[in-house]
Amino acid sequence: MNFKNILLKIFKNDVYVKNYWKNLNLDSNSHPLKNYIKYGIKEKIFLDYVIQNIDHEKIIFEFGCNAGRCVRYLFDNGYKNLCGFDINENAIRLLFENHSKMAWKGLFIAGELENIKNIFSKFDVAICKGVLFNISHHEIESVIEYLCKADTIIIFEGADYGDFIHDYHKLFSNFGFSCIHQEYFPYGAKDTWNDILSAKSYARKTAVYEKNKFLGVFKRND
Numbered sequence: 565m566n567f568k569n570i571l572l573k574i575f576k577n578d579v580y581v582k583n584y585w586k587n588l589n590l591d592s593n594s595h596p597l598k599n600y601i602k603y604g605i606k607e608k609i610f611l612d613y614v615i616q617n618i619d620h621e622k623i624i625f626e627f628g629c630n631a632g633r634c635v636r637y638l639f640d641n642g643y644k645n646l647c648g649f650d651i652n653e654n655a656i657r658l659l660f661e662n663h664s665k666m667a668w669k670g671l672f673i674a675g676e677l678e679n680i681k682n683i684f685s686k687f688d689v690a691i692c693k694g695v696l697f698n699i700s701h702h703e704i705e706s707v708i709e710y711l712c713k714a715d716t717i718i719i720f721e722g723a724d725y726g727d728f729i730h731d732y733h734k735l736f737s738n739f740g741f742s743c744i745h746q747e748y749f750p751y752g753a754k755d756t757w758n759d760i761l762s763a764k765s766y767a768r769k770t771a772v773y774e775k776n777k778f779l780g781v782f783k784r785n786d
């Protein structure tokens with residue numbers, strides 16, 4: 565863990581965390597944006613739930629889409645109504661450079677949530693992978709409220725680790741949503757996870773950082 569990450573862990577300061585994500589670039593020491601261009605096995609695990617359960621015609625909005633690897637996987641699997649938002653402008657630029665066909669067909673924007681709220685006026689499904697645990701306790705409610713414009717929200721987040729740990733069941737229930745499906749991905753406990761573990765270097769990383777990934781699907785109560 566580098567010095568910046570150690571500071572991040574110690575201080576967990578709202579502004580610090582936000583600026584951290586905002587200022588990352590292609591080759592930053594940690595979380596370089598180039599890592600978010602191409603999808604890999606983790607994105608597939610998360611998004612295969614979407615592919616198996618969500619109609620191709622639905623408008624899918626990714627909150628915290630970075631350079632577009634998740635939406636690109638959906639695009640490659642026949643989804644055409646895709647849009648996304650990220651706080652990091654460099655990431656959205658990379659998304660346009662690397663996934664231009666998808667980018668120009670959809671709507672992808674960088675900025676502060678406050679400034680874009682009216683731009684994405686309607687979407688059917690919101691997806692969010694590895695983002696909410698970067699959102700501070702002060703801001704999480706307004707983010708969840710925004711995601712709840714959708715009828716279905718699918719998240720893949722740290723269950724009990726991250727800069728900010730949230731109770732997703734409670735947060736979504738405050739806005740009239742219930743969890744209709746959930747899965748935990750503890751180290752080595754699932755077949756799909758075992759596939760991943762065949763790559764030994766990945767297995768070492770997962771043992772430390774990915775002990776409890778939570779996939780949660782929240783649906784608006786009838």
Ligand SMILES: C[S@@+](CC[C@H](N)C(=O)[O-])C[C@H]1O[C@@H](n2cnc3c(N)ncnc32)[C@H](O)[C@@H]1O
Nearest residue numbers: 585600628629630633650651652693694695698
């Ligand atoms: C771990 S990355 C995950 C990126 C993407 N979901 C993926 O899996 O490829 C976290 C992302 O959340 C974004 N992010 C962090 N705080 C944010 C905020 N307040 N609003 C929007 N995006 C944010 C970051 O810029 C970054 O792209």
